[in-house]
Amino acid sequence: MRGAFLVLKKEYKELAKDRKTLFFTFLMPLLLYPLIFGMAGGMGDSDAASRAARPSRVCLSDPSGVLAPALGADPGHFTLVPRPGGDLRQAIRDQKLELALEVEPRAAALLARAETLTVTAVVDTSDESSRQALDRFKGLLKQEETRWVQARLKQLGASPQLALPARLETADAGDPGLYAAKLIGSFLPYLLMLMMYAGAMQHGIYATAGEKERGTLLALLSTRLPRNQIILGKLLYIFSIGILSALVNLLSMGFSVARLVASGGPAGPVAASGIPVLATPSTLGLTFLLMVPLGLFFANFILLGGLQARNTLEASSALTPGIVVVVLLGVFSMAPGIEKMAFLPYVPVLNVSLAIRKLFSRQANPWEYAVALGMTLALAALMTWLSTRMLNRDSALFKA
Amino acid sequence: MIQLTDLHKTFVVKDKRVAGRRRIEAVRGISLTVAPGEIYGLLGPNGAGKSTTLRMIAGLMRPDRGRVEICGVDAAREPERARALVGYLAPDLNVYGRFTPRELLGLFGEFQGLDRRTAERRGLALLEQLGLGGFAEVRMEGFSGGQKQKVSIARALLHDPRVVVFDEPTTGLDVLTAKAVLDLLRALKAEGRSVVVSTHVMPMVEAVCDRVGIIFDGALHGDAPPREILARHGVATLDEVFFQLAAGGGAA
Numbered sequence: 001m002r003g004a005f006l007v008l009k010k011e012y013k014e015l016a017k018d019r020k021t022l023f024f025t026f027l028m029p030l031l032l033y034p035l036i037f038g039m040a041g042g043m044g045d046s047d048a049a050s051r052a053a054r055p056s057r058v059c060l061s062d063p064s065g066v067l068a069p070a071l072g073a074d075p076g077h078f079t080l081v082p083r084p085g086g087d088l089r090q091a092i093r094d095q096k097l098e099l100a101l102e103v104e105p106r107a108a109a110l111l112a113r114a115e116t117l118t119v120t121a122v123v124d125t126s127d128e129s130s131r132q133a134l135d136r137f138k139g140l141l142k143q144e145e146t147r148w149v150q151a152r153l154k155q156l157g158a159s160p161q162l163a164l165p166a167r168l169e170t171a172d173a174g175d176p177g178l179y180a181a182k183l184i185g186s187f188l189p190y191l192l193m194l195m196m197y198a199g200a201m202q203h204g205i206y207a208t209a210g211e212k213e214r215g216t217l218l219a220l221l222s223t224r225l226p227r228n229q230i231i232l233g234k235l236l237y238i239f240s241i242g243i244l245s246a247l248v249n250l251l252s253m254g255f256s257v258a259r260l261v262a263s264g265g266p267a268g269p270v271a272a273s274g275i276p277v278l279a280t281p282s283t284l285g286l287t288f289l290l291m292v293p294l295g296l297f298f299a300n301f302i303l304l305g306g307l308q309a310r311n312t313l314e315a316s317s318a319l320t321p322g323i324v325v326v327v328l329l330g331v332f333s334m335a336p337g338i339e340k341m342a343f344l345p346y347v348p349v350l351n352v353s354l355a356i357r358k359l360f361s362r363q364a365n366p367w368e369y370a371v372a373l374g375m376t377l378a379l380a381a382l383m384t385w386l387s388t389r390m391l392n393r394d395s396a397l398f399k400a
Numbered sequence: 401m402i403q404l405t406d407l408h409k410t411f412v413v414k415d416k417r418v419a420g421r422r423r424i425e426a427v428r429g430i431s432l433t434v435a436p437g438e439i440y441g442l443l444g445p446n447g448a449g450k451s452t453t454l455r456m457i458a459g460l461m462r463p464d465r466g467r468v469e470i471c472g473v474d475a476a477r478e479p480e481r482a483r484a485l486v487g488y489l490a491p492d493l494n495v496y497g498r499f500t501p502r503e504l505l506g507l508f509g510e511f512q513g514l515d516r517r518t519a520e521r522r523g524l525a526l527l528e529q530l531g532l533g534g535f536a537e538v539r540m541e542g543f544s545g546g547q548k549q550k551v552s553i554a555r556a557l558l559h560d561p562r563v564v565v566f567d568e569p570t571t572g573l574d575v576l577t578a579k580a581v582l583d584l585l586r587a588l589k590a591e592g593r594s595v596v597v598s599t600h601v602m603p604m605v606e607a608v609c610d611r612v613g614i615i616f617d618g619a620l621h622g623d624a625p626p627r628e629i630l631a632r633h634g635v636a637t638l639d640e641v642f643f644q645l646a647a648g649g650g651a652a
Contacts, residue, residue, distance in 0.1 A: 018498060214494050215494035216494055218455075218492070219508070221460050222490075223511035225480075
């Protein structure tokens with residue numbers, strides 16, 4: 001293996017000389033995710049805060065005045081505005097107001113006769129502020145309804161309690177930490193696969209097809225190093241870059257999410273309680289153990305594509321569709337309920353997703369984990385054997 | 401000592417004329433011997449099979465048939481041991497641009513089984529000999545073709561090989577650099593190494609080669625000292641021999 005490690009050393013020395021690539025591979029993710037998450041969190045928080053502090057603009061048509069006093073008495077939540085000219089719905093879509101309410105003209109008479117009155121609300125459900133206005137109005141109407149019913153009961157000489165025959169009190173038996181961990185476990189395999197493949201691809205192309213294109217491969221092959229050691233060295237390089245790239249990205253992302261949560265982001269306490277679950281050493285260790293053969297499998301695929309290609313463009317064209325495959329596999333593995341599919345633990349690659357998902361949801365099945373690990377290891381070993389065998393051929397190395 | 405016996409190499413290429421793949425015999429039964437202290441010139445037009453023959457000597461390609469022996473080592477049976485005896489210079493003027501010559505030679509020395517310090521010391525001595533000592537610590541990205549070629553030559557000779565295989569070593573070089581390469585070839589010969597050189601530059605062959613083999617269509621035509629070949633063909637220059645062979649499809 002000495003030759004393979006020498007080739008690995010050469011690849012890393014070459015990478016170390018390229019500061020721009022080093023920056024974009026390892027430093028950029030460390031800066032990018034905190035920046036993106038920080039900005040997104042900050043913007044989301046400030047938007048929600050300003051929306052909550054702002055009263056909803058409501059255009060009210062209430063000829064008999066059954067709701068106008070209540071709306072007017074709550075200036076913190078409602079501002080009554082005159083009806084805008086033109087189409088009312090368009091005005092709401094144009095955000096000139098958030099809500100239009102129309103109370104039927106004979107509402108006061110209906111109320112007096114203890115009959116049902118109708119209020120029509122025009123709202124834009126695609127707009128957060130408009131939805132908030134409707135929710136606020138529903139709360140206000142509920143209060144008014146309770147008041148009206150209690151007044152009617154009083155008139156009839158009955159207890160106001162009749163308006164409230166039952167009260168529902170709920171207690172959440174679910175573990176918010178587990179909920180967050182399940183959430184993380186559902187998209188983590190997708191991110192891991194994508195980052196390992198995409199992170200290693202360009203480096204793999206540079207080290208394989210790039211060497212051919214630059215005309216330096218012959219010099220390397222002419223040394224006394226056995227050819228399969230050269231191939232193994234390149235494989236180790238692609239594999240390790242994929243793993244490093246995924247780890248750096250995940251580390252940065254995890255740190256950014258943790259900061260967002262700590263600052264009281266939208267996911268708040270639920271996500272916060274998931275962090276300790278995510279950080280369990282055994283969960284992380286077992287996930288990493290699965291990443292190793294999967295990374296090796298991806299690295300072999302990149303190595304084969306890279307060394308079979310005549311140049312970097314051809315290698316890039318051949319390997320880029322792999323990202324789509326990885327994305328599709330990842331999206332499939334995120335789908336709700338797939339863990340119930342009985343055959344999934346026996347489907348290569350997807351069983352890794354499933355195993356990681358179950359690790360994070362504290363439902364790990366040792367047999368399924370062992371199958372996923374064993375199958376991926378076998379697949380990686382088979383691919384390594386295949387790639388060293390195929391790439392040992394003159395036809396693979398001397399495509400002109 | 402290089403001993404080639406009945407070498408054959410066939411490639412499969414795509415050919416639109418036959419709407420499929422076609423087999424091309426790049427090398428057909430080449431046998432030759434290069435003794436220690438001898439420079440052998442391999443001549444031939446583009447695509448004649450020169451580079452393929454040299455790659456088989458350097459252990460980069462395996463012959464389909466025939467035998468390559470380097471200083472008595474069978475290249476098929478002990479490829480690594482055979483490669484360790486050969487210093488190979490590729491025709492492309494390319495190096496690992498991100499490295500300095502010292503770094504590159506240190507790494508390749510390790511590939512060749514030397515310790516890093518010895519490799520760098522030998523490499524620097526070779527660079528000095530080639531007139532590139534002042535550039536040992538400069539990144540090679542901006543190097544000229546001649547500078548890259550000198551570094552590649554140093555890389556090929558770093559492990560003190562008994563056999564030297566240079567594929568078109570003066571192509572693309574200026575007159576001064578080309579002369580430095582010719583001087584180096586003479587020095588290698590004087591040190592008792594077996595040297596094989598492929599080239600299109602006939603004056604170079606006449607100046608340094610002890611024997612010449614002309615490859616045409618994968619087969620070796622003539623294997624003799626340059627003067628003997630000229631006499632056999634009744635011409636004054638190797639260029640004319642070349643034209644005769646080209647006109648006769650290699651049968652002249």
